Amino acid sequence: MIFVCDVGNTNIVLGIYKENQLEFHWRLETHSNKTEDEYAMIIKNLLSHVGLTFEDIEGAIISSVVPSLIFALERMCEKYFRTVPLVVGSNVEVGLKLDYANPNEIGADRIVNAVAAVEYYKTPSIVVDFGTATTFCYIDENENYRGGAIAPGVNISTEALYRHASKLPRVKLSTPEHVIGQSTVDAIQSGVVYGYVGLVEGIVGRMKQVSPVLPTVIATGGLASFIAKETDVFDFLDPFLTLKGLYLIYQKNKDGGR
Ligand SMILES: Nc1ncnc2c1ncn2[C@@H]1O[C@H](COP(=O)(O)OP(=O)(O)O)[C@@H](O)[C@H]1O
Ligand SMILES: CC(C)(COP(=O)(O)O)[C@@H](O)C(=O)NCCC(=O)O
Numbered sequence: 001m002i003f004v005c006d007v008g009n010t011n012i013v014l015g016i017y018k019e020n021q022l023e024f025h026w027r028l029e030t031h032s033n034k035t036e037d038e039y040a041m042i043i044k045n046l047l048s049h050v051g052l053t054f055e056d057i058e059g060a061i062i063s064s065v066v067p068s069l070i071f072a073l074e075r076m077c078e079k080y081f082r083t084v085p086l087v088v089g090s091n092v093e094v095g096l097k098l099d100y101a102n103p104n105e106i107g108a109d110r111i112v113n114a115v116a117a118v119e120y121y122k123t124p125s126i127v128v129d130f131g132t133a134t135t136f137c138y139i140d141e142n143e144n145y146r147g148g149a150i151a152p153g154v155n156i157s158t159e160a161l162y163r164h165a166s167k168l169p170r171v172k173l174s175t176p177e178h179v180i181g182q183s184t185v186d187a188i189q190s191g192v193v194y195g196y197v198g199l200v201e202g203i204v205g206r207m208k209q210v211s212p213v214l215p216t217v218i219a220t221g222g223l224a225s226f227i228a229k230e231t232d233v234f235d236f237l238d239p240f241l242t243l244k245g246l247y248l249i250y251q252k253n254k255d256g257g258r
């Protein structure tokens, strides 16, 4: 079984692949100061809950946009799974041309998403990942990663509003009944939800305008299903795109590609 793990700024999403299928998946809170031992014990419990142990894990791959956790999770794999994990970004072949001023700068999650998009969907494509940030990545018809856009995420945008305006409360992320809000809470929900839908449709629309062929638009990330309910801009909703990409990269590299 193969352990796949994507560390985002809010959540760590992890899964177990067995015979090319994602058999189990879980979501943990990201704590950038947690140690390899702490994460190992959490994961030990999750595995045991589905009847697995560390010994069942034959290989591992990690992508992380939180640098301090790369080392901890690498150590965890070595110490508890007894396997050296592949880490996206360090000597791992992803099989995509990265057309970016400095390719080392690209978030590992964005690269992994692009790998999965190329494998599972028709290019050109736009991957929209709704996490702490919302990222948009354009992959052209020659399967080149061409960059994209990074916007403040849905939750942190809402958070900023409540933190910086004394009279505005923290509100639950929820679609209001009307765009014309009749209370402060309704008005904030309208601004956040419809504002965000506008942002997404706007960026995707502009990317379509500069794409020679109509791109396939794929949504992923923890908040994708929430936004997808409010717009028809997406062709596909694929919540596990990042884990799928990790498994593809694992397979490309497992036999000494490193
Ligand atoms: N099981 C879930 N279903 C729907 N939304 C979720 C779920 N778990 C977390 N979320 C939402 O997704 C957000 C995190 O999205 P994610 O893509 O994991 O972010 P990041 O990659 O930046 O850590 C959380 O803040 C939460 O609001
Ligand atoms: C843009 C991101 C913060 C998104 O991370 P996430 O929302 O998944 O936590 C991450 O991909 C990142 O740190 N990228 C580096 C900059 C870049 O991709 O150009």
Ligand SMILES: [K+]
Binding pocket: 006, 007, 008, 109, 129, 131, 221, 242
């Ligand atoms: K992510």
